[in-house]
Amino acid sequence: MKKSFLALSVLLSIGMLSACSNSKDNASNESSASSSISQQKEPETSSSKKETQTNSEFKGKIAEKPVIEDETVTVTINKVEAIKDSEGINASFSPDGVVLIADKKVFDESVKVEDLAEGDELDFILSSTPAMTKSIPPQISGDSVIKISLAK
Known part of the structure; x- marks a missing residue:
């Protein structure tokens, strides 16, 4: 019983860590995509x-x-x-x-x-x-x- 509980805990921990790392990767991909889009726009001056x-x-x-x-x-x-x-x-x-x-x-x-x-x-x-x-x-x-x- 203890072995199955320990194995289940390890699997859940690994799953949570991989899910967290994927969301960070997605966020960085999204931010890099949005920054590349914003770089394509003409720069606006403060007066405009x-x-x-x-x-x-x-x-x-x-x-x-x-x-x-x-x-x-x-x-x-x-x-x-x-x-x-x-x-x-x-x-x-x-x-x-x-x-x-x-x-x-x-x-x-x-x-x-x-x-x-x-x-x-x-x-x-x-x-x-x-x-x-x-x-x-x-x-x-x-x-x-x-x-x-x-x-x-």
Whole structure:
């Protein structure tokens, strides 16, 4: 009885080990196949990715004078209205506004960052799913801020 139990245990162990190794082989084959397919595609630039994504557009008023540090500008915006918001992002910052921490490069060329003041109205475009803190008001920074311009 003990011999048959031992033999059965050994066979089951071997079967499980071979099944695990086969799934790893299949996963590596699938990943190598998908990587070869992705290598055949033309490389996309970051700007073309931003243009093809469904971005969200908003309008709001500057709540306080923007803070400028080197190439980074911190703008607190309140009274935010959604112009185009398919993801429902506006619900995250409706009552308290939002803080945008953006590079000077995302500002429209017609905007002089140094001249921005409390009460100025801005349009801003965010990526489809922006990286946002859970603070009040939420903060959005980095590549999530696509463009900031004066309201039309």
